[in-house]
Amino acid sequence: MGDIWKPWIKNGRQQRLFDKAAAIAEEARMHKKDADHTASFSPKTLAAIKREEYPALALPTGYGGEAVSLYELILMQEKIAEGDGSVALSIGWHMGVMMELSEEQLWKKEQFDRLAKEVVQDQKVVNRAATEPATGSPTRGGVPETTAVRDGDAYILNGRKSFTSLAELLDYYIVSAYVEDLDQVGWFLIDRHQPGVTVEKTWDTLGMRGTGSDDLVLTDVELSVEDLVETAVKGKSKPKGWLLHIPACYLGIAVAARNDAIEFARNFQPNSLDTPISEVSHIQDKIGEMEWKLLQAHSFLYATARRWDEEPEEREHMQPELSAVKLAVTNAASEVVDLAMRIAGGRGLSKHYPFEKYYRDVRAGLHNPPMDDSTISMLAGKAIHLNSE
Template sequence: MDFRLTARQEQLRRSARALTDLISAYENDCEENNGLPPSAHEKIRDAVLDSGLQAVNMPAEWGGAGLTILEQAVVQAELGRLTGALWDMVWRPANALTHCTPEQRARYLEPVIRGERRDCYAVSEPGAGSDPQSLTTTATRTGGGWLLNGEKWFVTVGDHADFMIVLAAAGEERAPTLFLVDKDTPGVEMTRVPRWMHTFVYEHPEFTLTDVRVPDDAVLGGVGDGYDITRSWFTEERLMIAARTIGAAERALELARDWAVERRQFGSPIADFQLVQGMLADCAVDIAVNRAYTHQVAWEVDEGVADRKTLHAKAAIAKLAASEASGRVIDRCVQIFGGRGYDRSYPVERLYRELRVDRIWEGTSEIQRLIVAGELVKRGTGVLRMPSPAA
C-alpha cells in the first residue's frame, strides 16, 4: 500500500488550492451581499478556465478535465475550504448529462463544460423529497413531444442555470424520465426564491411547470431511465460531499488552532487549557479518519474492485461519516473562537451554517443509514472489507 498522493494528484491539489485562494477574495462580498455581481462571476469563470479545473468529472475529449474520482476528491477537498459555496462556481456538470445524445451533447453538455451554459437538477417536489417515487410532475405525450406539468423545489443554481434536468412521470405508465428543459420555454416559472440558513452564491428556487411543451429529443437517456440515471449520480456526488466537508473542516481547524495559540485569557494562550486541547484533538481525529476513508472509497471506484451496490453503500458511509464529523468539527471550532465564532465576518461562523445542509441534501443522514443497513441485512458485512486480490 502507498498512501502518498502521486505527483499528478499533488499537482492537481496545488492547482485547486491556488484557485481556492484566488476565489476566497470574494467570500466577504458574497456574505455581505448574498451573492456576487456579474463582473465577479465573469472573473471567476475565467480563472476556472485558466486553472483547467472546469468540469473535472467530464472526459477531456469533450473539454472537461477528465479526472479520476480520487483526483476529483483531492480537488473538491481544496474547494470545500471556500465559504459562500463558492466551490460551486467551479462547475461540475451533473453526470446525468453523459447520457446526452451527440446532438444533445453539442447543445447542452459541451457549452456547460466551456462555462457558457449551466445546468440544474430538478428532482425534489413539495411532496417528494427522500422518496422521489412519490413525484407528481407529469409528462404527457402530445404530437411530436411531451407536455410537462408540476412543481419543483430546492433547485440549486436554478436562478443562474439556463436549462434544467427535470424528473417527471412520463405517460400513463408513469415511467420516471429525465427531460432537458430550457428555462425560457413558455410555462416555466420561477415562483419563489427562499432565504436559507447558509449564504450560497447561487439560489435554490422553486419552479412551476405549466403545460411546458418539449420535443421528443428532450428526453435524457431513455423513457423510464430517470431513477437509474439519478441514482448513478449519488455514488460520485456523495463522495464529493465527503471530500468537500473534510476540506471545510480542515480549514476551520487550522483557524481554530491558530486562534487558540494566539488568544490569551487568564494570563495564558487558551491552547494551554486542556478543555480546549480536547476540542482540537477531537477535530483532528474526525478529519484524519474521514479523509482516509473517503480516499479509500474513491480509489475503489476508480479501480473497479468492488461491485456497484457495495460502492453505493460505501459512498453512503463516507457521506454520512464525513458530513456528521465535519458538523462536529465546526461546532467545536465556533466554540474555540468564543463570541467571535458567532460573527458572520469570521469564516468559522459561515462554515457552521454552511455545513449543516450536507447532512440533508443528496440524501439525508437517515437515508444514508438506511442504505448502509439495507446492504448489511441483504448482503452481509462485506461492505466493511478492504478489497483484496482474492475479492
C-alpha cells in the same frame, strides 16, 4: 495551513487540478459574506469557475475534458469548500452530472454530444432539478407533480422545482417530470432562456445560503420531443460514486473551521493569561480532537474514492460503503466545526468571525442524500444478510 493537503496530492496532475480549485476557493472566499447575506450565488465566483475551465474537467478527453477521476474530483471539491461550502456544493452537482452522463451513457449520443460541446467550448453549467415541495427528496421515491403533456411534436411542461442550486445562473436545467403519454418519469433538458421558465426567489435557509437554491417554475414550457433526454429506469439504481462530492464539501468546511480556530487560538490572549489560549491544555485537547477526526474522515473518504477508481469491477457492490462515507464524514465535519466554535467561545457566535457561518453551513450536510437513517438501515440489512450465509 496548507500542510493538511500534502498527504492527498500524489502527482503533478493532481497538483495542477488542485491549483485550479485553490484559485476558485480564493475567489469564493472574497464573495462569501455577500452571497450568504443575499442568499444568492456570486456571478463573480461563477466567472472564476468558468475562467479555470472547471465545468469541463469531468468530461472525457475525447470531448476536450480531462476525465477527472473520483479521487481528483473530491480533492478539488474539498479545496473549493474551504473557500466557501456553498460554491463547492453548487458546482459539485454540475460536476456529478457530467461524470454520470459520461460514465453511464444515459442519453442518446447526439444529445450528449450537443451538451458536452457547449460545456467544453462555453463552460456551460447545468444541474438536475428534481426536488419538489410535495414529493420531498427524489431519493425517497416520490413521483414528480411536474407534468409533461404531449402535444403533437412537442411536450408542454408545468410544475415547480425546489432546492435548485445555482437556479438563477444555470445555463441548462435537467428537469424531472411525469410524462403522461409514456406513463413514466422522464428528464428534459431545458435552456434557461426558454419561454415560460422563471426563477422565484424562495431560498431563505439557515445554512448554505450562497447556493441560491431558489424555486424553478415552469409555466406552459414548450419543448421538442428531442428535449426528452432520459427516462427513469426501473429496478435497482447503480451506485453513484460522484455523490462523494457531498461529504467532500462538508469536510472542506470543517478544514476551514479548523484552520481559523487554530489561528484564533494562536493569536487570542485574554488579559487573564500570560500566553495565547493555544497554550491552554483544554484548548489543545480540542485541537487534537479536531485533528484525529479530520484524519479519520480524510482516510475513509479518499480510500473509498481510490477504490472506486482502481477497482471498477467492484462498483456495483459499493453502495453501502459510499453511503457510510457520507454518514461518517458529514457527522465528523459537524463535530469538528462544533469544536472550533468551542475554541472561539462566545466570539464564535459573532458575525465578525467566520465560525457561525461554518456552523450553519455544515449542518446542511446532515440533510443531503443519502440520509443517515437509510444508510444505517442499509448497513444493518447487509450485516444481517452476510451473517446468515
